[in-house]
Amino acid sequence: MSDFRLAELLDSRRGEDLDLWARTINPQFVRVLRTIGFDRTWARSEGAYMFDADGTRFLDLLGGFGMYAVGRNNPRVRAALVEALELETPGMLAMGATLLPGLLAEALIGLAGGRIERCLFTNSGTESVEAALKLGRAATKRERVVSAEHGFHGLTLGALSANANAEFTARFQPLLPGFDRVPFGDLDALEAQLRREDVAVFLVEPVQGKGIHLPPDGYLAAAQELCRKHGTLFCVDEVMTGFGRTGRMFAFQHWGLEPDLVTVAKSLSGGYVPVGALLMARSVHEAVFDSMPHAMSHGSTFAPNELGMAAGLATLHELRERRLVEESERLGERLLELTRPLVEEFEVVKEVRGLGLAWAIEFEGDGRMYKLLERAQRGLFAQLVVVPLFTEHRILTQVAGHDMAVVRILPPLVLSDADVEEFAGSLRTTIRSAQRMPKSLTKFALSAASAGVRR
Numbered sequence: 001m002s003d004f005r006l007a008e009l010l011d012s013r014r015g016e017d018l019d020l021w022a023r024t025i026n027p028q029f030v031r032v033l034r035t036i037g038f039d040r041t042w043a044r045s046e047g048a049y050m051f052d053a054d055g056t057r058f059l060d061l062l063g064g065f066g067m068y069a070v071g072r073n074n075p076r077v078r079a080a081l082v083e084a085l086e087l088e089t090p091g092m093l094a095m096g097a098t099l100l101p102g103l104l105a106e107a108l109i110g111l112a113g114g115r116i117e118r119c120l121f122t123n124s125g126t127e128s129v130e131a132a133l134k135l136g137r138a139a140t141k142r143e144r145v146v147s148a149e150h151g152f153h154g155l156t157l158g159a160l161s162a163n164a165n166a167e168f169t170a171r172f173q174p175l176l177p178g179f180d181r182v183p184f185g186d187l188d189a190l191e192a193q194l195r196r197e198d199v200a201v202f203l204v205e206p207v208q209g210k211g212i213h214l215p216p217d218g219y220l221a222a223a224q225e226l227c228r229k230h231g232t233l234f235c236v237d238e239v240m241t242g243f244g245r246t247g248r249m250f251a252f253q254h255w256g257l258e259p260d261l262v263t264v265a266k267s268l269s270g271g272y273v274p275v276g277a278l279l280m281a282r283s284v285h286e287a288v289f290d291s292m293p294h295a296m297s298h299g300s301t302f303a304p305n306e307l308g309m310a311a312g313l314a315t316l317h318e319l320r321e322r323r324l325v326e327e328s329e330r331l332g333e334r335l336l337e338l339t340r341p342l343v344e345e346f347e348v349v350k351e352v353r354g355l356g357l358a359w360a361i362e363f364e365g366d367g368r369m370y371k372l373l374e375r376a377q378r379g380l381f382a383q384l385v386v387v388p389l390f391t392e393h394r395i396l397t398q399v400a401g402h403d404m405a406v407v408r409i410l411p412p413l414v415l416s417d418a419d420v421e422e423f424a425g426s427l428r429t430t431i432r433s434a435q436r437m438p439k440s441l442t443k444f445a446l447s448a449a450s451a452g453v454r455r
Contacts, residue, residue: 015053017041036383037391045072048412048419050396058394059419066209066240066358066410069267070318077270080314081307089306100309107316108279111249114258118285121303122276125239125265126154129203131278131298132261133158136201136233138297139287146193146232147203148184152210153237162203165210167402184208185216190223194230201233201261202226206251209240210401212353212360212408220255227260233284235261239276240358243267244319244413247329247356254355260284270315275308324413331415332356338424346431348381350405357413361385361427363405379405384434385427393426 013020018039022030033039041053048071050058060072070077090098105119120135122128133145147153147162154160155168161175169175182189184204193199202223207214227234236259241251243264248254250262261284265276288297302308319325332354339361342349350364363381365371373380382399385407389395400406409423 015041036387047071047073047414048416056394058390058396059422060396061409061411061423062396062398063410063412064271065266066245067266067269068271068412069243069245070270070315070322070324071412071414072271074270074315074318076318077272077311077314080310081272084306084310091306092301092304098304098306100306100313101304104309104312104316105277107313108264108277111316112262112279115260115281115283116262116279117282118280120278120280120285120298121300121308122265122278123274123300123303123308124154124276125237125263126156126159127300127303128239128263128265128276128278129153129159129162129237130156132203132235132263132280133162133201135278135280135284135288135298136235136261139284140200140231140233142198142200142232143178144193144196144199145179145201145203146190146199147179147181148205148208149181150184150208150210150213151181151203151205151237152208153203153205154239165401184213185219187219187222187226191226191230194226194232197230199230199232201235203235203237205237205241206254206257207241207246207355207358209358209410210408211362211404211406212355212358212400214353214355215255220252220257224257224259233260235259235263237263239263239265240410243315244325244328245356245358245410247325247332249319249325251355268312268315269308270311270318273305273308273311275303275305275312319413322414327415328356328413331413331417331420332359334417335359335420335424338421339427342428342431345428346435348435349431357409357411357415360400360406360408363407374405378403381405381434382407385430388430388433389426393430395423395426 018030042050043053044051048060050060089100101121108119109116120131122131137143145162147164149164151164153162158176160169160172161179163169164181180193182193204223206220224234236252236257238250243249246254252259260281262279264279269275289295336352336354340352343352348363348365348370350362352361354360365381370381379399382405386397386399389397397407397409400408
């Protein structure tokens with residue numbers, strides 16, 4: 001009997017990445033990659049960098065949509081996973097408890113503070129949101145959920161029902177009943193919903209991830225108070241913003257909030273093993289898990305798996321030992337310092353905004369060519385920035401969403417000062433070129449629009 005050799009398998013099929021993906025997984029996604037020139041064959045990655053099959057280095061400013069906070073292929077997280085395998089711990093017991101989940105839960109509760117005293121593990125961010133909706137409704141004995149417009153909370157059915165982006169929701173109607181949305185930052189609209197006193201959960205991202213929209217001054221604290229007043233659970237979605245992304249361990253700590261529910265995932269994985277959690281107040285937990293017959297009211301087979309727990313503990317250790325939360329704050333301030341002048345420098349730049357290493361630039365223009373592109377597809381100018389940044393400057397970014405003239409980055413927190421300066425310089429050069437709208441770029445943009453490139 002021969003042993004399974006992963007390296008040999010990969011070597012034998014080297015270079016088939018895109019074709020195999022197109023044939024077996026998602027041909028339309030591969031079509032998008034090929035249309036915009038993102039169809040590289042990737043060989044390896046390390047920290048904030050990716051390397052293609054030719055050995056060319058790319059600066060990764062997407063970080064797996066914010067997953068790689070401690071860097072790609074972090075060696076210390078990897079070592080913890082190897083050690084966990086070698087320890088041969090008992091793993092998930094159908095009827096029993098092991099030590100690793102309790103240790104990670106204890107650490108997360110301590111970091112969140114405030115009202116948070118219980119932890120329920122999940123496999124992803126959208127699962128964490130599903131748990132918040134399900135448990136929140138059970139705890140309050142109310143049915144309705146309110147979320148903020150333009151929020152993104154996941155793509156499974158419950159999370160999608162709170163999702164306020166038509167490009168994700170329109171084709172999957174009808175969604176779940178009892179979900180309403182209010183404008184982000186509008187306290188009057190929120191109170192109009194809450195005063196009916198039938199809302200179980202108000203679900204909100206402290207910084208909206210799709211376009212990196214920051215809350216107005218005082219909004220989140222006042223929203224929390226409205227929830228307390230009307231008996232609604234205040235749920236902060238930290239799936240993107242948690243674990244140092246905004247320069248605090250959790251973004252809600254910028255405003256001194258004490259939420260009843262906090263959803264986390266992404267960075268907690270260390271980039272290796274899917275892991276998420278719903279952190280909650282003891283009162284919420286005890287209202288649902290209120291007796292021995294209800295002891296298993298919610299859970300997931302793989303959620304508290306030993307490798308996920310080890311990855312989470314090692315990630316928290318890495319954030320602490322390398323002071324990556326503090327680095328996120330410092331580098332974010334430097335990034336804004338270097339890029340905010342672009343608003344005055346270029347007429348097409350409307351705004352530069354960010355908090356920590358969640359950053360975005362928004363475009364707006366009155367010129368004839370800009371308007372032509374906008375008629376073809378709103379936000380297409382942003383693609384004229386993203387594509388050259390990748391193909392010419394070897395920097396990976398993304399258009400923040402459908403019909404958005406916004407470029408967003410969520411880089412690993414292990415960026416260097418030189419990386420930040422490289423990006424700022426390349427961005428300036430790219431905007432200058434895109435603003436002149438050479439025929440080649442215009443032709444590319446219009447062909448991309450006709451091909452249906454949305455993101």
